[in-house]
Amino acid sequence: MEVARHWRQRGTRYRLEGQRNTRTGAIRFPAQPPALGEEPSEWESIRLSGRGTLYSFSVIRQAPDGFEGLVPYPVALVQLEEGPLVTAQLTDCAEADLSIGIAVEMVTRHLLDTGEDNVLVYGYKFRPCLM
Amino acid sequence: MMKPNRPVGLVGYGAYIPRYRIAAKEIARLWTDGQGGVPVSAKSVPGPDEDTITMAIEAARNALARAELDGERLGAVWVGSESHPYSVKPSGGIVAEAIGASPWVSSADFEFACKAGSEAFTAAMALVGSGMAEYAMAIGADTAQSRPSDALEYTASAGAGAMIIGPAEQALATIDATVSYVSDTPDFFRRADRPYPVHGNRFTGEPAYFHQITSAAQRLLDDLGKGPQDFTYAIFHQPNAKFPQTVAKRLGFTDAQIAPGMLSPQIGNTYSGAAMAGLCATLDVAQPGETIFVTTYGSGAGSDAYALTVTEQLLAARARAPLTSAYLQRQVFVDYAIYAKWMGKLVMG
Numbered sequence: 438m439e440v441a442r443h444w445r446q447r448g449t450r451y452r453l454e455g456q457r458n459t460r461t462g463a464i465r466f467p468a469q470p471p472a473l474g475e476e477p478s479e480w481e482s483i484r485l486s487g488r489g490t491l492y493s494f495s496v497i498r499q500a501p502d503g504f505e506g507l508v509p510y511p512v513a514l515v516q517l518e519e520g521p522l523v524t525a526q527l528t529d530c531a532e533a534d535l536s537i538g539i540a541v542e543m544v545t546r547h548l549l550d551t552g553e554d555n556v557l558v559y560g561y562k563f564r565p566c567l568m
Numbered sequence: 569m570m571k572p573n574r575p576v577g578l579v580g581y582g583a584y585i586p587r588y589r590i591a592a593k594e595i596a597r598l599w600t601d602g603q604g605g606v607p608v609s610a611k612s613v614p615g616p617d618e619d620t621i622t623m624a625i626e627a628a629r630n631a632l633a634r635a636e637l638d639g640e641r642l643g644a645v646w647v648g649s650e651s652h653p654y655s656v657k658p659s660g661g662i663v664a665e666a667i668g669a670s671p672w673v674s675s676a677d678f679e680f681a682c683k684a685g686s687e688a689f690t691a692a693m694a695l696v697g698s699g700m701a702e703y704a705m706a707i708g709a710d711t712a713q714s715r716p717s718d719a720l721e722y723t724a725s726a727g728a729g730a731m732i733i734g735p736a737e738q739a740l741a742t743i744d745a746t747v748s749y750v751s752d753t754p755d756f757f758r759r760a761d762r763p764y765p766v767h768g769n770r771f772t773g774e775p776a777y778f779h780q781i782t783s784a785a786q787r788l789l790d791d792l793g794k795g796p797q798d799f800t801y802a803i804f805h806q807p808n809a810k811f812p813q814t815v816a817k818r819l820g821f822t823d824a825q826i827a828p829g830m831l832s833p834q835i836g837n838t839y840s841g842a843a844m845a846g847l848c849a850t851l852d853v854a855q856p857g858e859t860i861f862v863t864t865y866g867s868g869a870g871s872d873a874y875a876l877t878v879t880e881q882l883l884a885a886r887a888r889a890p891l892t893s894a895y896l897q898r899q900v901f902v903d904y905a906i907y908a909k910w911m912g913k914l915v916m917g
Contacts, residue, residue, distance in 0.1 A: 451666040507616055548617070568889075
């Protein structure tokens with residue numbers, strides 16, 4: 438079950454795939470199944486740019502299981518340039534590098550090790566822009 | 569020498585070097601009380617969320633940005649490394665999926681110690697050169713392992729380089745010819761299920777690095793009817809700072825020719841990434857009409873040599889992704905304790 442749960446999210450996690458409403462142009466992330474009464478064609482898949490700004494953040498010092506090795510690490514709300522607000526870890530930065538509103542970009546990193554006889558989970562994090 | 573039927577070249581390139589460094593003197597502090605010389609000044613250290621796959625993905629995205637290509641245009645995504653995160657499950661499949669190249673793509677992992685990436689590079693030349701694909705990506709990436717206190721620990725580092733091979737008429741640098749030289753030389757190896765590689769003592773150096781590199785490089789020069797003076801730049805595999813300088817001198821290349829691609833003094837030996845990141849750094853400064861000579865090396869052992877000529881297209885492509893220097897400059901030093909924790913060298917009892 439664990440493997441399938443992670444595998445199912447690969448488009449979201451690897452490529453930042455969201456959805457655009459074919460009528461209104463509204464963009465949402467992550468992708469969701471159609472709501473009751475909605476046609477599947479109502480939303481189309483799009484790949485988001487990965488560029489955004491830091492909306493808010495908090496530094497984790499007492500980590501949940503599986504993340505102890507990263508402490509201290511920032512978790513942020515990132516406002517993507519297409520609009521959606523995404524929760525993600527920040528990487529390659531110290532707390533002193535961070536302030537609300539700075540430009541950040543998506544990178545793909547190792548998110549979680551689910552055990553020696555299980556898969557390595559990769560996905561998006563954000564970092565202050567390199568260029 | 570080998571040349572494809574259809575002329576090929578690089579249409580994109582991208583480097584990746586992690587943000588973290590450990591000073592060689594910090595490693596010497598633990599094991600030699602800081603006495604004696606060190607082979608480099610520092611080496612790059614992968615962050616706790618980085619591995620060969622993540623570094624390959626970022627280098628690949630940089631290469632795609634320079635080529636202005638979508639991943640789905642790639643006919644192949646090949647990843648060369650000696651530190652693939654899985655023993656069985658291809659890094660190439662994950663990288664291909666992450667950069668949007670899947671599912672209609674050829675993908676595989678290559679292994680040939682430090683020249684795994686250049687094996688992929690030669691294969692990509694052939695795939696495009698035969699007309700089987702329009703574009704093919706070859707990546708060299710490593711988070712190299714080293715036993716605590718071993719001489720390797722001073723240099724075994726992390727980094728990646730990605731190259732997109734395409735038709736010569738679209739190239740930012742044409743690849744004019746290549747040579748491969750391979751022999752069974754037991755200079756360095758890691759048995760299956762062993763955590764750290766070992767050196768085959770007397771085979772290190774002369775019969776390995778120097779013999780393979782000079783054989784491949786001299787053969788390519790001879791076959792092209794050229795000499796070291798005909799090339800603006802040269803890149804040789806960089807296990808430390810001294811070896812590439814020595815082999816360059818033996819072949820008749822100058823320090824000035826190898827300077828732009830010499831990354832090992834700052835970041836150590838990035839293994840499969842070394843010659844490829846060195847080529848990236850050289851492309852970052854090269855001008856149209858200039859020529860580049862590259863010779864890789866992999867223990868076991870063998871070398872691939874390449875001759876490239878830079879085109880006008882490089883100037884526009886260069887600015888579309890971070891320069892290698894941007895990765896070099898963001899260095900943050902860690903101490904041995906943090907390094908040991910991140911590299912999984914601590915026994916948690």
